Amino acid sequence: MTNKYRINNQKGFSLIELMVALVIGLIILTGMISLFTASSSLNRAQTGLAILQENGRYAISRLKMDFESAGRKHCATLTMPNEFTTKWNQGYEMSAWRVSNNVNFTNGLPARGQIELDTLADPDQLPDTVDISAFNSYPLDPSFFIRGYECASGSCLPALSTPGTDASFVIPAIGTADDSRADNTDIVTVRYLRGGNRVTAIAGNNLTLAEISPFTTGDAVVADCNTSYVTPANWAGNAVNSTTPLPGFNLNGDTRVYNLDEELVNVTYFVGVDQDPSNPSRLISSLYRSENGLVQQLVEGVERFDVFYLAQLQTGHVVRMTADEVQSIQGGGDVDGNGAVDAIQGCIIPPSIDYLGGNVSLANGAGCLWRSIYAMEVHLLLNTVNNSASNETEPYIYSPDGMTPQTPGAALPSGLPAERMYRREFTAIVPVRSYTL
Template sequence: MRIQSDMKINKQNGFTLIELMVAMVIGMIVLLGLVSLFTNVSVLNKAQTGLSILQENGRYAISRLKQDIESAGQKHCASVALPTAFITNWDQGYEMKPWYVASDVNFALSNATNGLPTYAQIRLDSIADVNQLSDTALAPGFTAYPLDSSFFLRGHECNDTACTPAVTSIGSDQAASFRTLGVDTGDRLPFTDIITMRYLTGGTQVTGIAGNVATTTDTIPSTNTGNALIADCNVALVTPATWAANAVTTTNVLPAFAVSSDTAVYSMDQDFKTISYFVGVDDDEIRDDDRVIPSLYRSENGVTQQIVEGVERFDVFYLAQLQTGVVVRLTADQVQSVSGGGDLNNDGAIDGDLGCTLPATIPDFVGFHMPNDPGCLWRSIYAVELYLLLNTVNDSSNLDNDSYIYSVDQATPQDPSDGMLTGLPAERMYRREFSAIVPIRNYTL
């Protein structure tokens, strides 16, 4: 018997070599596209993150600087006080009395006041001459001395070796740790300026004065220590004191304050603020190499705090009024260099623009003015012009020559790969300038 098989043999089909090669090419193209897309997204995200940090740091730095500068020179009651004699004698602040400081006050004992002049450093100008420069030290018999308002705002123009005026000069913030100039960790960045402002905050209302004791209704903060400032709208005295819950006992007999109006007592340790800004250099703690990050620092009564990272430049200009009323834009060293003024040739006219406005005579120092020695123009600062150059802190660009404009140097784009003025490496970062003009609210001549 014959058996016929209907079984069929299945034919095996596959890709040809050409088909495989085409598929591989298409796969590689898709893969390269995905890699390129991922790379571009990563680069874009890095750039956006860096620029976001840069923008926020710049905004915050300007706002903190603006807040402190606007308060510079803030004193008790008012910045301009009416005279006690005749209202018609009021001359736009010229009659405002300076603070008086008892001769036994030692400003160096407090971080808040370290840098203010001592009794031995005070000089006055006799009205008998016309040069407006200091003539003599205070006589030993005086129990107090006037504090020049020029010490409430100071600046320092710095290069890569030093600052002018020096950071150790009278009026500088000598409690702040300004560091040594350099680009290593713990240094202060070269070619960046320093600005210092002083102002008064807080205070406790005084309800009675008897001899050398000032009493208050409200409880005095337990943190109040050191020298006391007692002031009304016309007279202010800084004197050593001891503090209690509702009384301050001074080492000097207090003058006749107008307790019924607005008299208050302040701790020169707590309520008096000395604020300084500078740019320091810090180690990049995230990376293990020697990379450093420049940061803006704020020192308050000797306590230093980092404000923002990535600040490569900090330049300050001052809008100052000269003796003829002309307002000029100066750097700190230029402000410090101005002195004298008046009519030296006795022709009945001020000799020229360059010079300080003649201060009023000092009520308790008959025959004397505050002198117009170098630095007198710090009394006449109308506004402060700020410039900061910030970077993205970390690498955010694919290029090390991403150009930037810093108008203090020039109005055209600069190539960071040509070398940064401060000596820091360019790296792969974006850079932007931030600027502001801040008026001095408490302007007093």
């Protein structure tokens, strides 16, 4: 009787109880799904912003390393006014390299026929027709050690065909296909010397080096604290032979030899468009760096790249300009030869060239202000590379466009789709350490 009583009193859940349990379970499951979704979204955002921050910091640090070195030459890099007590407001006297007529630049530096000279009898400082055929060398204008390009709406100013453009590689054309260059982004080329080998003895055109040189071919830059001469050369062990007559060098002035192909560094920065490695059907924009023709992708997610230049005018004023504005300045200095500045906007007095008969100087033609760049103001707009934001209209501020927050349109200035990404600006003012420009 006892066992039968217990069996008859066992009961299950009622329908109402089951429905209540199901509702409670669904509420808990919905909460867990919402929590997981929120956590996943937050994780994507944090990961994207962390990548953005790291990419921005690395890009700025890499740009600073090159821009600080722009124009670095040998020995005396800090120049003084050409007449210290009377013409301080005329700026700085610059030194120009001497280049043998037998040197053929392959990196975009100008050839003999592209050098602009001015006769001292004509004080306007603008380019004149000067016959230098009787001389075995010509001056290399120091303005070619910094060159910038303001690019927008499919073209650049100055044009990429002007002398001084980096020719060690082919700069991609603007477009939205793989291996193209992003529109509305600048290009910057800087040049500087690094390395070098100390000269211990000079006998005619033969130089003895302090150490064994790693180079076997290439033109040479021979320089002391007063003269820099570019010449074809033969390299062998610790000896370098110039195939053209050398000007006089002073071993007490720390004479050194540099390999033109390897130790004159040509660096160009630009923003390129390429396939996303994780999704070949998607395009992304990245900051690229070319060094002597070797192109390397630095960081992904760079949408905008704008550079402003702090340049010294003939009056000593330092002004902030875009690349096309720097290129447009010409003339200036003491136009009428009376020792006084004649106008505000103009280039500083160019150096005279003593080995071309002593009656010519470098001209202040278009682009002469590239000799006088004090600092470079860099702006980068980076995104999170992958979709990290909750919508496509996440606001951002990019100061070259103004300080008002803006939202991305369906297409970016580069022409690529905006997508759902966070964006941040990174900026730096980089002083040019070697003020020989």
